[in-house]
Amino acid sequence: MNTISGKPTAAAGEHAVIVGGGIVGVCCALYLQREGVEVTLIDPADAGESTAKWSCGQLSVGEIIPLSKPGILTKIPGWMLDQTGPLALRPQALPGLIPWFMRFLGNARHSRIENIAQSMATLTRHVFDDYARLLDEPELQALIVNRPVMQVFDSPAGVDSEREHNVLRKQLGFASQIVNGDEIAALEPTLAGKFNHGIVLPQWRFVTDTEGFIVALTQRFLAKGGKRIKASVSHFQQAGQRATAVVLNSGENISADHFVVSSGIGARRFFNQLGINVPLQPVAGYQAVVKNPGVSLNHSIIYGDGGFCFTPMTRGLQIGGTIEFAGNSTQPNFKRAELILAKARKVLPQMNTQEVEFGVGYRPLLPDTKPVIDRSATLSNVLLAIGHGQLGLTLGAVTGRLIADLAVQRNSDINLAPFSAYRF
Secondary structure (H helix, E strand, O other), rough: OOOOOOOOEOOOOOOOEEEEOOOOHHHHHHHHHHHHOOOEEEEEEOOEEEEEHOOEEEEOOOOOOOOOOHHHHHHHHHHHHOOOOOOEEEEHHHHHHHHHHHHHHHHHHHHHHHHHHHHHHHOOHHHHHHHHHHHHOHHHHOOEEOOOOOEOOOOHHHHHHHHHHHHHHHOOOOEEEEEHHHHHHHHHHHHHOOOOOEEEEEOOEEEEEEEHHHHHHHHHHHHHHHHHOOOEEEEEEEEOOOOEEEOOOOOOOOEEEEEEEEEEHHHHHHHOOOOOOOOOOOEEEEEEEEOOOOOOOOOOEOOOOOOOEEEEEEEEEEEEEEEEEEOOOOOOOOOHHEEEEEEEEOOOOOOOOOOEEEEHHHHHHOOOOOOOOEEOOOOOOEEEEEEOOOHHHHHHHHHHHHHHHHOOOOOOOOOOOHHHOOOO
16 A cells, blocks of 8 residues: 555556446546546446436536526526426425535536636546547547537527637636538438527537446446445444455455446435545436437537437437436336426427337435545545536546546546535
């Protein structure tokens, strides 16, 4: 064991255990392997069966504006009354959500939005460089589709609603281009005549398949000597201010020199032991995958007024984005997914929907929309990579690199103070 200033550091031949094998966890594993560390991933689900599977598959490098946009307070009553909107709130969950929403609304001030956007931009600027280090073979590079993402709207009001935020994005290095109906049709012939107002996001990209992307990275991790265990972790064994092992629900102990918690909402079970009080809220995101849609799209398309997106993938046309604040309920409401499909049919009435798979992912969302990338103050060899909300796929590789930096006590090129677990 090496130490710097009394803190543990990673070295070749040491062992790390990562709790959570989704996109963030597997990227942390791959970056730790690059440091010569032996890594074990632990997750109760199969590779690819994680929150990011049920996402739009976008690498949203310019998605730096927090969800707590101005005017959000006036929308909450509507969310409770209209369960068909793009963002819904289960009324029975409201009492337990009030403290979280108070923190959320505290981030709706212009100064806070600007500050959060600046912090998030320090992460998203590195998305493609950090994935490139992991996807350094042609078959892996092909997992990212090298085309921009496009937003479409029913009226000029949709474009206008994004104007102020796009000015801030531009100031921070993220471009956007307003397009008309002819330009939309040229880029996406399937949408010809359907939309006259849009925005192209030239730096954004999307993946060929959300599930396949995670599986491919996991296979790469295993091919490099990594180990993946299908199990649940109960707690950490500790000696003083160090974790010595994770204890599985089966009672088995797995010892290591370093530990990473990247288990999304499941991380909450460790908060007391890790000495953190992070207001992590599960937000259900629903998706429909149309297996043989009979329509062709070239880009991932965000339908701004509909509150969902289309992304063409190898497994079908993935349609999703609607989210629901359901409190701690683990019972999905798949009527939300059916609603997405019904709205999608109005846009693409020719779409074949005979074979559809519905799914839900529980995004681990924090009130300021920023993730936690930090070290536990109680157990100094436990690192935290949680709270990525809707940007887990986008920030997977960036987070992996930063976690490796923390493990080896390497000075990072990114200020991690805004992503502290103790900022709340």
